[in-house]
Amino acid sequence: MGLLAIPIVFYVVVRFYPTANAILLSFQEWNLLGSRSWAGFDNYVKLFSDPTFWKVFANTFLYLILGTPTSLLLAFVIAFHLDKLRFMHGTIRALYFLPFMTSAVAMAWVWRWFYQPVPIGVFNNALATFGIPQIPFLNSTTYALPSILAPAIWQVSASRSSSSWQACVPFRKPIMRQLALMASPHGKP
């Protein structure tokens, strides 16, 4: 009982209170400096009549629609093959789960650097050495979404393949056999 108090206090202070406060604040007007005053639904009216909000909403939706199945599929395929792999089994598994351990902020910065234009971006520098003009990965309405999906899928796949693998120990052989059967071009696992 006493041990439970710690997570309860933690959740109340770090999760529940800020969430409740944010909901309350959404009906208020405040500039961080002065006092708060009630605004009714003004903030929501402003939000829903802002075309940028709907654009962001659509992009987030697209991000989930593309990202979720891709990362699930990748997670299973990779987990399956990692399990079968005997050569440097532990090392390669550890390397693969590394992104799961890395903080998202640190990862975002590293990927941002990968995507930068010449002369600092890793990908574009590689392209340039082959005489290929650089790609505006983050600075283009076409490439930006896939570009930010790639690291997200990478990280989510790592976490999913570890958790899904642990969770379904009793079923994993039969499940994987079924999956492999469906995925295999020859119809044999």
Place this chain on the structure above:
Amino acid sequence: MKQLKKWMLGATTAACAMYAAGSAQAVEIEYWQYFFEPRVKAMETLIENFEKANPDITVKMTHFPYADYRTKVAAAIPAGQGPDVVQLFYGWLNDYVNAQLIQPLPNDVFPPAEIEAEFFPMVQAMKRGDQYMALPTAVRSLALFYNKRLFDKAGIDGPPKTLDELVETAKKLTQTDGAGNLSTVGITTGMNAQDHHWFREVLVRQFGGDPYMDNYKKVNYNTEAGKAALKYYSDLEFTHKVTAAGFMDEPQAAFKAGRAGMHIDGSFRIGALNKVRGLKWGVAELPAAADGTQSNYSSYWVNGITSKATGEKYDAAVKFMKYVTSDEAMQVWLDTVGELPAKPSAAMTDANANHEVYGPFIKGLGYAKTTIFANESGQRQALMDMVGRMRLESQSAEDSLAQAAGEEQKILDDYYN
């Protein structure tokens, strides 16, 4: 256990005694500013000098990343925490006064008539009623930084004097790699840096416009002059291809790395550039328009006494304010940060005006305008989006300008009404 208890009791008593003795001798005041290395260094020097002259006062400086700064100040002072003397941008004064974060400077130590006689006229924006709320140590203006090595290599004998010359010079400085990518830009670009000031107060005026009306409450750049200014600015990236947004991440980073021929920035960059080894750079006044029109943007940070400071801390804060606005402090600030003294008498000396680095900034101050912002970051965002839409969505300059003017007007209306 007994031993430990005894020891702890003793230690606590000793600590209490020391604390009591300490507080009887010295009063400690706290000073806050955002983190910008040369400014922090300059303030350390000022604090050291001040403490030497006032052994009964200690000043504790705390600094934060720029992004968190306003939030922390706003949260701390009403809670009775945080600074006794605080640094703020001139454009934030209304917010700070309305939220009662700062209190007026006492008229006997800071007589308004004296301030008005001694400081640059733009400082009068810090007056509320018949008292000054805050005062600057230094003021800043813009100038054109140029890379002397790249100029020599391209066979250019000096920085451009006019806007047309700037385009031609930038073309000569621009280099591309085998794949056709820019490897050195002729001039940096980025409304997120200082270019939004260059656009508002310099280019729009140079093309015959007046960026705002009604004391900066009404946007007035959606005009022929504004269109010409935006065309000139965006042509550098989209037509002449002498620059690219996001090149080396930040304009100043590209210039520091020797990958940009020219770069428009404020005098506060001098301190940082002085530390870059192997970079040979010069400074020139911003290029004039074809008809010779010159303009510039000046701004400043001020220090004020917070509402938290009372009693002996208030007296110490007043003394500290007096020192950081003295001629001596201004010289320290100039030598360390490169920002110009806030008093013409200290700034406009012959030595400074003819100085090869400070000179162009000081001449710029003579014809500079100071934008009165309602919300500096929001108004900047409107101009960043203006060029962003042209880049990402191929929106026409006319449409994008009209939209930006509408967005900025909305910010101003929301603020003033």
